[in-house]
Amino acid sequence: MLFNSSIFLFVFWPVALLVTWALSKWSKVAAAQGFLVLASLFFYGWWNPSYVVLLAGSIVVNYGLGCLMLASRGGTRTAWLALGIVLNLGLLAYYKYWGFLCTNFGSGPPMETIVLPLAISFFTFTQITYLADIRSGKIESNGFLDYVLFVAFFPHLIAGPIVHHRQLIPQFREPDALRPTLAGIVPGLALFILGLSKKMLVADLFAPYADQVFQQAATGSGVPMLQAWYGIAAYALQIYFDFSAYSDMALGIAMTFQLRFPVNFFSPYKAASVIDFWRRWHMTLSQFLRDYLYIPMGGSRHGLPRMLAALMITMLIGGLWHGANWTFVFWGGLHGLFLIVNHLWLRWRKKTGRAPLPRPLGMAITFVCVLVTWVFFRAGSFSEAWTLLGSMIGLGGGASPFPIKFWTVVLMVAGLAMVFRGPTTMQIMRHTRPAIDSIEDDGTPPRLSWALEPRWAYVCGALFAACIIRLNQPSPFIYFQF
Amino acid sequence: MNSSTPGKHLLQMAAAVAAVIALMILATLLIDPYRVFGITNWNQKNFMPNSRYLQMEALKTKSAEAYVIGTSRVNYYTVKDFQELTGLTCYNLTTPNGTPHENLLELQWLLARQKPKMVLMGLDYDIQFLNTPLTESYLQKWMHPETTGTPLWRFRLEYLRFDVESTWLAIKRNFFERKVTYRFDVETGHYSLPKRDDDIRDNWAAYEAAQFQGQPPEKRRAHREHDDDVRQIVALLKKHGVEARFVFTPMHRLTLATFDRPDYEAWKARMREICGTVADFSEDPAIMNENRLFYEPVHFRAEAGRMVLEKLFAKELKAP
Numbered sequence: 123m124l125f126n127s128s129i130f131l132f133v134f135w136p137v138a139l140l141v142t143w144a145l146s147k148w149s150k151v152a153a154a155q156g157f158l159v160l161a162s163l164f165f166y167g168w169w170n171p172s173y174v175v176l177l178a179g180s181i182v183v184n185y186g187l188g189c190l191m192l193a194s195r196g197g198t199r200t201a202w203l204a205l206g207i208v209l210n211l212g213l214l215a216y217y218k219y220w221g222f223l224c225t226n227f228g229s230g231p232p233m234e235t236i237v238l239p240l241a242i243s244f245f246t247f248t249q250i251t252y253l254a255d256i257r258s259g260k261i262e263s264n265g266f267l268d269y270v271l272f273v274a275f276f277p278h279l280i281a282g283p284i285v286h287h288r289q290l291i292p293q294f295r296e297p298d299a300l301r302p303t304l305a306g307i308v309p310g311l312a313l314f315i316l317g318l319s320k321k322m323l324v325a326d327l328f329a330p331y332a333d334q335v336f337q338q339a340a341t342g343s344g345v346p347m348l349q350a351w352y353g354i355a356a357y358a359l360q361i362y363f364d365f366s367a368y369s370d371m372a373l374g375i376a377m378t379f380q381l382r383f384p385v386n387f388f389s390p391y392k393a394a395s396v397i398d399f400w401r402r403w404h405m406t407l408s409q410f411l412r413d414y415l416y417i418p419m420g421g422s423r424h425g426l427p428r429m430l431a432a433l434m435i436t437m438l439i440g441g442l443w444h445g446a447n448w449t450f451v452f453w454g455g456l457h458g459l460f461l462i463v464n465h466l467w468l469r470w471r472k473k474t475g476r477a478p479l480p481r482p483l484g485m486a487i488t489f490v491c492v493l494v495t496w497v498f499f500r501a502g503s504f505s506e507a508w509t510l511l512g513s514m515i516g517l518g519g520g521a522s523p524f525p526i527k528f529w530t531v532v533l534m535v536a537g538l539a540m541v542f543r544g545p546t547t548m549q550i551m552r553h554t555r556p557a558i559d560s561i562e563d564d565g566t567p568p569r570l571s572w573a574l575e576p577r578w579a580y581v582c583g584a585l586f587a588a589c590i591i592r593l594n595q596p597s598p599f600i601y602f603q604f
Numbered sequence: 605m606n607s608s609t610p611g612k613h614l615l616q617m618a619a620a621v622a623a624v625i626a627l628m629i630l631a632t633l634l635i636d637p638y639r640v641f642g643i644t645n646w647n648q649k650n651f652m653p654n655s656r657y658l659q660m661e662a663l664k665t666k667s668a669e670a671y672v673i674g675t676s677r678v679n680y681y682t683v684k685d686f687q688e689l690t691g692l693t694c695y696n697l698t699t700p701n702g703t704p705h706e707n708l709l710e711l712q713w714l715l716a717r718q719k720p721k722m723v724l725m726g727l728d729y730d731i732q733f734l735n736t737p738l739t740e741s742y743l744q745k746w747m748h749p750e751t752t753g754t755p756l757w758r759f760r761l762e763y764l765r766f767d768v769e770s771t772w773l774a775i776k777r778n779f780f781e782r783k784v785t786y787r788f789d790v791e792t793g794h795y796s797l798p799k800r801d802d803d804i805r806d807n808w809a810a811y812e813a814a815q816f817q818g819q820p821p822e823k824r825r826a827h828r829e830h831d832d833d834v835r836q837i838v839a840l841l842k843k844h845g846v847e848a849r850f851v852f853t854p855m856h857r858l859t860l861a862t863f864d865r866p867d868y869e870a871w872k873a874r875m876r877e878i879c880g881t882v883a884d885f886s887e888d889p890a891i892m893n894e895n896r897l898f899y900e901p902v903h904f905r906a907e908a909g910r911m912v913l914e915k916l917f918a919k920e921l922k923a924p
Contacts, residue, residue: 304610311617574608576616583620590621591628591765 124373125170125314126322128593134165138276139302146301154300155267158379162276166240174238176213177274177380183209184249185269191256192263197241197603199257206253214246222446241280243443244272252287261287268294275373281368283386284406289558290381309554312572312582316547317370319585322592325363326542327533329597332357336500339510344518350510352526352534354493357500360539362391365404370547373556384409385557386546391541394484396460396491397468411440430465434458444499449507453498460491485542513594545570629764637774638743640763644764649784650777651770652744655876656699656706658790660713660748665720666693667718673707674726677853677902680909681724683792689917692721696793704833706747711837713751715844721844724916725837726853727882729863729871730902743770802897815900816858828874835878850879851916852886854908855891858901860886885912 123130138161145154167174187206191199215223217239252269255261264287272290273279293299298306337354338345345353369386376383390403400408419432434455441454471478478484494511501507512518545566552561553571572578606794608616633641641652642661645817647653669692672681681697686694697714714720749759776786784798803811840850852872876882890911891897897908 304614308613311614551725574610574613576608576613579608579613579616580620583617584624586617587621587624587628590625 123165125368125375126318126589126593129168131590131593135162135375135378139307142300142379143302143376151294151300152267155271155294158276158300159267159270159274162274162279164269165276166274166279169240176239176242180210180245181270181273183251184273185266186258187265188253188261188269189390191253192261203253203257207250210250210253214242217242218448221444235603244282244284245279247410247443248273248287253301254414255287264291275376277372278383281365281372282404282406283369283372283383284410285383286406286409289384293381298382300379300381302378302380306380309551309556309572310374310572312374312578313377313547313551313554313556314371314374315582315586315589316351316550317367317374317493318372319367320363320370320547320591321367322589323585324366324537325360325367326592326597328356328360328363328537331530332360332500336502336506336510339513340502340506342505342509344509344513346518347513347516349526350513350518351493352530354497354500354510354514354532355538357487358391358493358496359497359534359541361500362387362541363537366547377554377556382555382558385559385561387546388548389541389546391489391492392485392486393453394479394481396457396464398493399488400457400461407440407443409577411436415439426469430462430512433461433465437461447502449498449501449504452504452507453495456495457500458497606790617840632764632771635771635774636763637771640760647774647778648779649787651774652700652786652795653788654744655788655793656702656710656745657748657796658788659695659697660710660751662790662793663695663714663718666695667720668693668718670694670722670724671697671711671714671720672724672726673697673711674699674853675702675728677728677904678724679794680906681726681913682902682906682909683794685753685906685910685913686724689913690722690755698793698795700795701745704830704837706751708833708837708840709747709751711840713748715840715846719844720846722849723841724849724851726851727834727875727879728853729868729886730859743767797899804896804899812895816856816895816898831874831878831886836876838879848879849916850875850882851912852882852884854885854888854891854897854904854912856895856898856901856904883912883916885915902924 123134125131138158141157141161142154145151145157163174163178166177183221184206187202187209189204191202192299194293252261268291269287271294272285272287275285275290278285332353335345336351336357344350366387373383373386384406386404386406388405390399390400393402395397398592416432419435420428421432422429435452435458437458438451439454440459441450441452444450444453470476479487492515497510497514498504498507501510509518545564548556548561549564549566550570551572553573631859634644634893635646637647637651637653638657639645639647640657670686670690672678672683672686672694674697676698679696680699681696683694683696686692697707697710699710743763746759746762747754749756783802785800786795786797788795800811831915838848852875872884872886887892888911891904891908894908897906897911898904
């Protein structure tokens with residue numbers, strides 16, 4: 123079920139809110155929790171009912187393993203963890219990487235015979251972290267209902283943010299949690315509408331231009347340099363508005379249930395370095411990779427070579443997490459390389475006492491690096507990616523299969539202005555505490571800060587109406603495939 | 605700085621949603637690029653209205669002695685030629701991308717109201733490839749609700765959604781394009797392509813070089829799911845005592861080359877078994893190799909349509 127579909131907007135979400143409110147008012151919160159678990163499974167099953175069994179099975183097995191780990195100590199606990207990791211990664215390997223593994227390292231059924239269950243990467247990694255934290259003694263016990271709702275809660279289930287159990291489970295025990303009130307619903311709805319508008323009124327506008335350029339590159343014929351840059355910039359804007367929109371919507375929905383998720387995006391294209399970019403882009407994935415891969419591999423504690431190696435391995439795995447294709451691995455590798463260069467640059471600067479680059483220059487260099495990496499992220503094959511990269515340096519020929527029109531230039535300029543100069547939705551909603559994390563005040567003018575004022579009601583109402591009118595053409599979110 | 609309560613804020617938001625949607629609905633009713641509301645009929649060229657709907661609406665007040673049914677190809681069996689060669693008044697029920705199922709539904713609706721003498725149906729092998737629901741431009745091709753049993757409110761509701769892109773396209777093409785690339789005539793049921801006719805007349809060599817580029821090399825096979833619809837059409841016409849004529853429509857050699865030959869022959873055999881006599885013009889050498897008789901490899905032109913009708917009704921022509 124898509125957040126930008128009529129069934130979700132006008133049936134599922136209102137009913138879920140209403141029933142949760144009624145149960146928490148006239149019954150125990152546990153009843154509301156139980157209902158939300160069923161609703162979340164229904165939400166997941168809307169796409170493919172048979173995979174509800176997979177999700178439910180994965181949750182039950184992991185919870186059971188967690189109980190066994192809590193009841194044991196030392197080596198036995200580690201053995202249970204090892205089994206949990208093997209089972210989780212085995213599931214992921216079968217559904218997501220089987221075709222990839224067979225194609226590259228052996229033989230087996232063709233990839234198309236295995237349908238990738240939605241969100242498998244998200245719920246698998248969420249549960250591995252849970253087991254790993256039991257192993258390191260960070261968890262003492264959790265109720266089954268708390269655990270199931272933490273994993274399956276529908277706003278974050280499909281495409282994140284990757285919510286940590288420490289962030290969500292304690293909230294279930296707060297007195298206001300899962301007791302929807304108008305005071306919580308209104309700002310949550312506003313945040314959701316801002317996200318929905320980003321998806322339906324902005325991100326989807328850039329998609330055709332990005333698709334055109336990549337489709338042309340996929341045929342092996344290049345495009346003129348300007349078109350190539352235009353196409354990849356369109357994709358950069360599409361994926362940013364698409365994914366950050368999903369995160370905004372997820373946070374907004376959670377707010378209506380009196381819960382908070384972590385921030386997932388914070389103006390990533392304003393980053394002045396690649397290190398900074400990863401602190402702003404898909405922040406919950408970055409934190410996950412840092413805490414459960416980079417730091418266990420030694421992090422920065424064992425000297426420069428090991429740190430750089432850990433960084434590269436982390437980013438390669440991060441790339442593979444996105445999809446079973448070498449282009450994703452290469453994308454991760456490129457980011458790893460840029461991060462290494464960035465770290466070496468910082469050390470050299472520190473050593474020589476050099477001043478940092480002017481911020482606009484740093485932003486420009488970072489954005490170009492990120493654009494180059496997006497080529498591999500979006501391309502279906504290396505030949506497609508090389509063709510487009512060749513076009514970006516002028517090797518694509520002079521023919522113009524789809525001339526850039528005036529209004530598309532206006533659209534691009536507006537999009538770039540929004541990402542480079544505009545406030546994020548988190549900053550707009552800052553005073554409503556939209557996330558677990560506190561949002562820094564970047565000087566967003568008060569007129570751009572959401573408040574319980576009529577002008578915001580009219581703005582959000584008008585945006586929602588504009589989205590409703592486009593509901594007959596809902597498009598899936600890019601991150602659904604991961 | 606809060607100046608409202610959450611409840612009041614929610615109501616203000618709902619009022620804004622209602623106001624914007626009401627404005628959009630009003631605009632849609634007035635702009636109506638598909639011409640299904642009939643308040644304004646400014647869309648007269650270059651943007652396809654819902655021609656299926658307009659044809660059925662027209663037939664509520666007018667009737668004909670003969671009907672031509674089939675895909676976009678039967679558009680080129682012109683009403684004028686048909687009337688001239690048979691002496692019967694005629695209406696063309698061409699349905700671009702239409703399937704036999706759509707033809708069946710339209711005939712059921714029509715025969716419940718009128719008693720025509722003759723129906724000519726063009727049978728296209730390649731329309732049998734279409735087994736997916738219409739997605740893009742479906743508003744241009746959605747069938748009249750009375751033929752499908754769709755509730756009128758449901759049909760109208762779909763057209764009340766304000767589609768910025770299509771609306772702008774319709775406005776641009778009607779008011780800012782001088783040449784006429786497309787026109788629909790509700791009186792005859794035909795559409796015409798004047799700019800193409802001009803291009804063919806003015807610079808045939810350039811037109812031919814641009815249009816006859818060859819077809820995809822893959823051999824396509826038909827779905828069998830439409831056979832039963834054709835069978836029902838035959839039975840329906842027989843039940844109503846309507847003279848039925850079936851033709852395999854002319855194909856360009858480039859289109860023929862994309863067909864899976866054994867499957868194509870099997871389809872023809874099945875159609876003959878279902879329809880009885882089917883006049884076969886699909887591989888008429890006088891037509892299939894002559895680029896000038898086609899707009900492009902998919903659609904033959906009215907000259908080819910006239911040749912078909914002349915051959916089809918030769919007996920009547922020769923009759924004293």
